[in-house]
Amino acid sequence: MLQVLIGIVIIAAVIVGGLYLFQRITINQINDLQDDKQRLVGLHVDANLRDGANLSLTGESLQQFQRLQSDYQEVTDHRFTAIDELADSIRHDVRGVNFVKVRQEVSQLKERVATTEKIVNHTRDALADLKKIDQQHRQAVSKLEKKYQSLRKKLLSENFKFGNSIDQLEEKLSGLEDEFDRFSTLTSEGDHAKAQTVLGGLEANTNQLEKTIELIPALYQNLDVQYPEQLQELQGGYTQLSNQGYQFIDADIATEIANIEQQRTETLTKLAQLEIETVQKANDNIQRQVDHLYDVMQKELDARPAVTKIMPEIGRFIVHAQNQNHELMIELDRLSQNYTLDHSELETARGLSEQIKQVEKDYQTDLTVIHKHTAVDSQVLERQQNAQKILTQIEQQQTQINDDVAGLQDDERRAKATLHRFASEIHAIKRQVESLNLPGLPQSYLDYFFVVSDEIKKLDTDINRIKINMEEITKQLLIVQADLETLQEKTTDLRDSAQLAERLMQYANRFREQNQTVDQAAKKAQKLFNESHDYAASLETIATVLDKVEPGSYKRLEDSYYQSTSSHRQPRKTK
Structure with a gap:
């Protein structure tokens, strides 16, 4: 029973505590919301409304201000009071136990405070905007008024810089001033909504007029002063x-000058109508045409002295090239009687002669038009500068051809001297072989000897023809030179093999009676020597057997042979 009683007491305490806590939280919420309401009251929007009333607003701006007044009056007359009354009601109800009702009332109070805050803030911001736009418009009035005064002063004091454009400029300025008067009136009356609409177009049109006034003097100066002076100068020049x-x-300069003058006059008319973009394009086009005519005339002025200088030079150059070609042709013709010209030298020289003739023909044509005073100097200069390059290339080719054939006679003399040396060498080789008194010569050696001998005979025949081909003879000289060197090597090998074989067979005689192998080898070697004339095989046969009977004997005899003959050849190796 006691425990139940204690439980009831605890529950009652919890309920009482919860009720107290709910009451404190609710009261704090109410106090906070009333503080928010009081803060809105402290913003003194009514003072801002009184300041707004001093703006002397009219039209849409006045209607907007009146709506703001009405909205804020409703706040002060009803909404602030309604918030306080609802707050007092919640304080009374929170003492009871109808929690649901209290929560609903607190939510309703929050909504009223939030709505009121929106209205107050909107009123403050809208009033600030009205005040700001009123200030901006009044500043714009002052700024535009000064600007129009400046533009008017500029047009009056510098009207000579605008030509016929001045009428349209003054008309546009008058129109802007009329629109400005309307804007100024709306601003002074406080109708800022309509004034704002007028201001946008007024500022854009004013800026456009300022830009136009800034651009016209330079365009007018070009069209009315600069171009006429330049065209007059071009015409006189x-x-x-x-x-x-x-x-x-x-270029038909007279016609082009007339065309430019017409364009200039038409563009001045467009400038008077303030067609600025069209005038700018036409101005650039006229300037390009004027510059082109100056360039055309300057080109001919610069070309005349250059032509006067180059024509005599080209005349002398042509004569020199002709003489050089004539001498080259004579030389080639003479050489062609005795030598074969393998690189079309004559045909090339004739082709160069034709080029010189064409250059001379063009040169004479230009001389004629110069004397008739019908020459376009720049074209003459271009042709003769090209002729100068062609003549330079021709002379270089002619010099190269002459250099290429100039050494033919020297080459022939050197070739004959070399041929004489080859004939002496092969005769010396023949005498050297004959002096060996051999029983015969290997067929391979004889074949090679006669091949080389025939090559020398052919070379002698070719080099003593009435008309020789030095390029072919040079190739033959190189071949004979190489083959003679090979023949000399074969002759030396033949001599060394034969003489060493004889020495080794004589040395082998001391072993023949006691050694049948040596005797048989000696007989075989003698047969190879006397009948086959294969001296290398004969030497190999006897040397191999002697090295077996008396090791080192062949090497000793070979060294002795080479020392006695003072030969620089390397000693032979036996198999």
């Missing part, structure tokens, strides 16, 4: 140069 015989093939 053209007349003077024409009287001096200058020709201009790529």
Whole structure:
């Protein structure tokens, strides 16, 4: 029973505590919301409304201000009071136990405070905007008024810089000033909504007029002063140069000057109508045409002295090239009687002669038009500069051909001297072989000897022809030189093999009676020597047997042989 009683007491305490806690939380919420309401009251929006009333607003701006007044009046007359009344009601109800009702009332109070805050903030911001735009408009009035005064002063004091454009500029400025008066009136009356609409177009049009006024003087200066002066200068220069015989093939200058003058006049008319973009494009086009005419005339002025200088030079150059070609042709013709010219030297020289003739023909044509005063100097200069390059290349080719054939006679003399040396060498080889008194010569050696001998005879025949081919003879000389060196090596081998074989067979005689192998080898070697004339095989046969009977004997006899003959050849090796 006691425990039940204690439980009831605890439950009652919890309920009482919960009720107390709920009451404290709710009261704090109510106090906070009333503080928020009081903060809104302390913003003194009513003072801002009184300041707004001093703006002397009209039209849409006035209607907007009146709506703000009405909205805020409803806040002060009803919403603040309603918030306080609901707060007092919640304080009374929170003492009871109807928690649901209290929560609903607190939620309703929050909503009222939030709505009121939105209205107050909107009123403050809208009033600030009205005040700001009023200040901006009044500043714009002052700024635009000064700007129009400045533009008007500029047009009056510098009207000579604008030409016929001045009428349209003044008309546009008058129109802007009329629109400005309307804007100024709306601003002074406080109708800022309509004033803002007018201000946008007014500022854009004013900026455009300022830009136009800034651009026109330079355009007018070009069209009314600079281009007429330049066209007059071009016309005078053209007349003077024409009287001096200058020709201009790529431009009808008189017609182009007339066309530019017409464009200039038409562009001035467009400038008077303030067609600025069109005038800018036309101005650039006129400037390009004027510059082109100056370039055309300057090109011919610069070309005339260059032509006067180059024509005599080309004349002398042509004569020199012709003389050089003539001498080259004579030399080639003479050489062709005795030598074969394998590189089309004559045909090349004739081709160069034709080129010289064409250059001379063009040169004479240019001389004629110069004397007739019908020459376009820049074209003449271009042709003769090209002729100069062609003549330079021709002379270089002619010099190269002459250098290539100039050594033919020297080459022939050297070739004959070399041939004489080859004939002496092969005769010496023949005498050297004959002096060996051999029983015969190997067929392979004889074949090679006669091949080389025939090569020398052919070379002698070719080099003594009436017309020789030095290129072919040079190739033959190289071949004979190599073959003679090989023949000399074969002759030395033949001599060494034969003489060593004889020495070794004589040395082997001391062993023949006691050694049948040596006797048989000696007989075989003698047969190879006397009948087959294979001296190398004969030497190999006897040397192999002697080295077996008396090791080192062949090496000793070989060294002795080479020392006695003072030969620089390497000693032979036996198998």
